[in-house]
Each structure stands twice: as C-alpha cells, then as structure tokens.
Amino acid sequence: MLDNIASLTPAQIVAELDKYIIGQKDAKRNVAIALRNRWRRMNADKSIQSDIVPNNILMIGATGVGKTEIARRLAKIADAPFTKVEASKFTEVGYVGRDVESMVRDLVEQSVNMVKQKKKEEVKQKAAEVVEDIILDALIPPIQGRATPGYSSTSDPNAMPDNDFELNERTREKFREKIRNGELEDRKIEIRVQQSAMPGMGVMGPGMDEASMMNIQEMISGMMPKKTKKRKVSIAEARKILLEEEAAKLIDMDEVKEEAIFKAENSGVIFIDEIDKVASSSKKGSGPDVSREGVQRDLLPIVEGSTVNTKYGIINTDHILFIAAGAFHVAKPSDLIPELQGRFPIRVELDSLTKDDFYQILKFPKNALTKQYEALLSAEDVELTFNDESLDEIASIAYEVNAEVENIGARRLHTVMSRLLNDILFDVPDKIGANARILVTREMVQEKLSGMVKNRDLSQYIL
Known part of the structure; x- marks a missing residue:
C-alpha cells in the first residue's frame, strides 16, 4: 500500500519538493521525515505498530510562502489522499459551525476516488473489449437465428442461411478493424447510457447530521430503478462514456471501500489552514473567543484520534497526518488551547520570500x-x-x-x-x-x- 514511499528517502522527498517549491528547507525536512515515518511504522514490529502516532506539524508563516503547496505536493509524492480545510469556516455560523468531522469524510471520499480510479485502470483492457463489442453491435447488429450447418433452411423459415451469417461476420470483422484503426471516430451511433441520479434530492428532519443525511440519500437513490436513455453520439464519445460505465461494473466496490478506508487511515493528510483564526487572543472572555475555543475543542478529538462514521464505513483518525498552518500575525501559537498545542509537536517557521x-x-x-x-x-x-x-x-x-x-x-x-x-x-x-x-x-x-x-x-x- 505504501510501496511508493519505500523507494523515497527523506533526502529524495526533499529533492522532489525542491522541483516545485523554492526555499523553506526546514519545513521540507520536517514533512519529509513525517512522510518516511509512515512507511517506517507500517514496517515496524506488529506489537508496537498501533502505538506509533504521527508527529503532526504546525506551519507558521505569512500568506503565499508555500505552506499549502508543501502539504499538497507531499500528498502527491506519497500518492496519498489529501484534503484542505479552513479552520475559520467552522465558526461561520456561530458556535456550532460546520461539522468538523466533515474533513475526515472529505478525506475518505478523496481516498475512494483514488482507489476507484486505480481499479478502473486495472480493468481498462477488459472493459475496452466489451465496449468494442457494444459499438460494433450498434454499427452492424449480429444476425440472430443462424442456421445450423447442414440444416435445411426450408424446414425452418426463420433460420438464416450460412452464407448470410458468414457475410455478416466478415463485415463485422472489417468494421472491427476500422474501429481499432480509428477510421470511424466521427461516425454517429445510438447507444443506451445510464441516467444520472435525480438531482436536488433532500431529506428533512430534526437533529440529522451530515453522515446520516448522506446515507439516507444514498439508500433512497439505490432503491430507485436505474433508468437508461438513448443518445446519438460519435464513436469516440461513445467509447469514452461506455468505458467509464463498463469499468465501473467490473470493479468490486466492497473491495474499493475497504482499501480506501485503509489508505485514508494510514496515509491520509489533512491540511487545516487558518488555524490562527480560531486561536483566542485572550484567555478569558466571551463572544467570538468562546466560538473559537469551541472550534478548537471540536477539532481536538479528531486530531487526538477518534472514530468517524462515513458512508463508506467507520474510519479511525489515529494515524492520519494533520498539518495545521497560520500566519499568526495577531494571535500566537500559545493562544491555542494547551491540549491542541500538544497535538502539533513539530513547529516550523517559514521564511518570508526575498x-x-x-x-x-x-x-x-x-x-x-x-x-x-x-x-x-x-x-x-x-x-x-x-x-x-x-x-x-x-x-x-x-x-x-x-x-x-x-x-x-x-x-x-x-x-x-x-x-x-x-x-x-x-x-x-x-x-x-x-x-x-x-x-x-x-x-x-x-x-x-x-x-x-x-x-x-x-x-x-x-x-
């Protein structure tokens, strides 16, 4: 699962980051170590694996110095699911704000998409063969009711003579060659495609959280019969549409969900930007500071390690790498609640750009x-x-x-x-x-x- 990290030493990870980000050596070194530690933990003794927790990182620096880019590129190097959230949006509607668990659900969604794409690539060849037959059938429909060799067509008026069947097969093979050579890409054919789910379906109810809402919507959508519609498109477009559909049919979604949850738990990266906006500038007070401290306390269990219910299953956040960032012009890192400070042991100050x-x-x-x-x-x-x-x-x-x-x-x-x-x-x-x-x-x-x-x-x- 983490084989791609195995081939990259911390120095090589920094070299990869150097291709896109100038300077900030200290930050690059720390994230490179954090990434390599992922692989080290997975290859450590089984008896202690679950006890090794990631050292989350707090990046301190002005806007535009490369904080987000470092985290995003790190996830890309590791082929890891990555999601970015602004801590300030959790205070947008007062104390409650947006459900902080949504960041974990977004990460799982990202992970599922990554695994699904990988699985689709694995079955692409098989799906392409199925699609080729569908396109061929639309161009030259196969003859049904072929006459059995030696069977007199006079005894069965519906049976097709052998020579007609063979002519049809030869024509189909010629067209198959043309399809493979790309000679018919602009030719229009009629295909049946699945209609997308009904948009705007909502579920109303008191005290319903985001996960429950998604599960109910998915359940209702699954109960509805799948509808298809006819579309007249070029062969090139038909191949693209049908390839996606046929590849989706060939992959095992249960296997995808299981692998995606594992990937999110063990290699996921959550980047929490603007963490300084939820830091209270005074230790005691009311109004906005209460809301900010409330957001910090909501973030704490997620960063500490907890289980979150998603529509793909339960995910444990113990080994997700959290990278927080902020300019800290007004507030200071010490203005964060002590428990949250303790969950970001690695502090990196990024340099202003010269x-x-x-x-x-x-x-x-x-x-x-x-x-x-x-x-x-x-x-x-x-x-x-x-x-x-x-x-x-x-x-x-x-x-x-x-x-x-x-x-x-x-x-x-x-x-x-x-x-x-x-x-x-x-x-x-x-x-x-x-x-x-x-x-x-x-x-x-x-x-x-x-x-x-x-x-x-x-x-x-x-x-």
Missing part, C-alpha cells in the same frame, strides 16, 4: 509561471522567452510591491505577470501571428510595469 526567492520561483520550478505562459502561447505557435535580466526585474518589482502595499508572498507574481503579458495575450493571434518570437527583456518589463509601485493611487487596485 527578491532572490522570487527570481528562483520564476525560473526553476517545473510549474513556474514563466513556463506556464510559454506553454499557453506555444498553443498558438508563438515562442515566448524571458532573459535573466527580465526575470530579475520582475522579481524586484514583485518584492517592492509586497513591501509597499501588502505582503501576499508568491501570489504577487501572478498579478505582476498578468499585467506584463496582458497586451501580448490579447494581440495573439490577431496582431501577432503564428511562428512569432517574443523575447521579454528588462526594458519591456520596466516599460509595462513602471507605474505599479510609483503610482500610489493605483496601489489600491493591485491584488
């Missing part, structure tokens, strides 16, 4: 903004490139605007790049045609962005 960090963020990550814009314009056969001086100037302006207006971290680069390239993106392909080459230079950056910091009146419009 001008050099911005430069590296623009140049090195696999998903760098510069590479994203280059890919967008390559779709129009336009070659966009940035020289080093231009990247240095963009980084300098982004850093300056953050210092002058409000520090939103790396997200500032999105605003700067958008303003820099908006005219080019608008002019392609009308004024700037295919095969054009555009080099972004320091002079171009200065010309386009010179007013961003100098003009204080415009600063209110800069996000």
Whole structure:
C-alpha cells in the first residue's frame, strides 16, 4: 500500500519538493521525515505498530510562502489522499459551525476516488473489449437465428442461411478493424447510457447530521430503478462514456471501500489552514473567543484520534497526518488551547520570500509561471522567452510591491505577470501571428510595469 514511499528517502522527498517549491528547507525536512515515518511504522514490529502516532506539524508563516503547496505536493509524492480545510469556516455560523468531522469524510471520499480510479485502470483492457463489442453491435447488429450447418433452411423459415451469417461476420470483422484503426471516430451511433441520479434530492428532519443525511440519500437513490436513455453520439464519445460505465461494473466496490478506508487511515493528510483564526487572543472572555475555543475543542478529538462514521464505513483518525498552518500575525501559537498545542509537536517557521526567492520561483520550478505562459502561447505557435535580466526585474518589482502595499508572498507574481503579458495575450493571434518570437527583456518589463509601485493611487487596485 505504501510501496511508493519505500523507494523515497527523506533526502529524495526533499529533492522532489525542491522541483516545485523554492526555499523553506526546514519545513521540507520536517514533512519529509513525517512522510518516511509512515512507511517506517507500517514496517515496524506488529506489537508496537498501533502505538506509533504521527508527529503532526504546525506551519507558521505569512500568506503565499508555500505552506499549502508543501502539504499538497507531499500528498502527491506519497500518492496519498489529501484534503484542505479552513479552520475559520467552522465558526461561520456561530458556535456550532460546520461539522468538523466533515474533513475526515472529505478525506475518505478523496481516498475512494483514488482507489476507484486505480481499479478502473486495472480493468481498462477488459472493459475496452466489451465496449468494442457494444459499438460494433450498434454499427452492424449480429444476425440472430443462424442456421445450423447442414440444416435445411426450408424446414425452418426463420433460420438464416450460412452464407448470410458468414457475410455478416466478415463485415463485422472489417468494421472491427476500422474501429481499432480509428477510421470511424466521427461516425454517429445510438447507444443506451445510464441516467444520472435525480438531482436536488433532500431529506428533512430534526437533529440529522451530515453522515446520516448522506446515507439516507444514498439508500433512497439505490432503491430507485436505474433508468437508461438513448443518445446519438460519435464513436469516440461513445467509447469514452461506455468505458467509464463498463469499468465501473467490473470493479468490486466492497473491495474499493475497504482499501480506501485503509489508505485514508494510514496515509491520509489533512491540511487545516487558518488555524490562527480560531486561536483566542485572550484567555478569558466571551463572544467570538468562546466560538473559537469551541472550534478548537471540536477539532481536538479528531486530531487526538477518534472514530468517524462515513458512508463508506467507520474510519479511525489515529494515524492520519494533520498539518495545521497560520500566519499568526495577531494571535500566537500559545493562544491555542494547551491540549491542541500538544497535538502539533513539530513547529516550523517559514521564511518570508526575498527578491532572490522570487527570481528562483520564476525560473526553476517545473510549474513556474514563466513556463506556464510559454506553454499557453506555444498553443498558438508563438515562442515566448524571458532573459535573466527580465526575470530579475520582475522579481524586484514583485518584492517592492509586497513591501509597499501588502505582503501576499508568491501570489504577487501572478498579478505582476498578468499585467506584463496582458497586451501580448490579447494581440495573439490577431496582431501577432503564428511562428512569432517574443523575447521579454528588462526594458519591456520596466516599460509595462513602471507605474505599479510609483503610482500610489493605483496601489489600491493591485491584488
């Protein structure tokens, strides 16, 4: 189950994170250790396995420095179910807020989808063969009532002569070859597809929690007969629709649920953002602080380890890795209730981004903004490139605007790049045609962005 982690040492996990996130070495080291400990626990002595609990992590840092990205990339490296929640949303409607157990249900849902997708890939070949026969039957229906060899067609008027049957089979084989070669992709055929469940079905009742609501809705949906409808679609589209349906029929949902629960329990990652928003700034008080402390006390059993009822079964949260994050500009980590503080033993302070960090963020990550814009314009056969001086100037302006207006971290680069390239993106392909080459230079950056910091009146419009 955790074989993919077995091949990754903490140093290799950090190297993988380095491909997408600049700096923050301390945070990367801690999450890499936490991830490797998952595999270590699963391979430890059985007598102590259940007693080894994960060291949850509290990330402290301003917005846009990479807290969420580190957690999300970590889950992707581990092929683990991942869900992100904002702690502040649990206080939106006062003390009660949203059911905190919903984060665990979201994690299980994510896990089920991941396992289901993996199982579908395993049966894809078998499903493809079934789909090919369905498409072939829609194109050339097989002859029913073939005459038995040597059986006189005169004695049974409904029996088809052998030569007609063989002609039909030869035609079907020719069309099968055409389907496999992709020669009939645009040909329209009529297929029967399952209708989706009735939307907007609700269940009303006093004191009903989210899990009960989902279970009742699923039960009612399961009792209703499955309806099908005819659709006229191209063979390419029919293959896509039918492949999904046939693959779903071939997988064992009980096995999927069991594996998904195990995966969520042993490799799931829950990222609780804005944890500082539920920290009470004063130890005693009333009003909002009572609500915040109430949310912390609701979160505590989930983080400590408890059982949560989901529509796929009961899940234990003892070994789920929780990563909490917050800017802590107003509140301090010590303002959290002591019990919750104790459940996040690893504290990591993330560094604010420097001008050099911005430069590296623009140049090195696999998903760098510069590479994203280059890919967008390559779709129009336009070659966009940035020289080093231009990247240095963009980084300098982004850093300056953050210092002058409000520090939103790396997200500032999105605003700067958008303003820099908006005219080019608008002019392609009308004024700037295919095969054009555009080099972004320091002079171009200065010309386009010179007013961003100098003009204080415009600063209110800069996000």
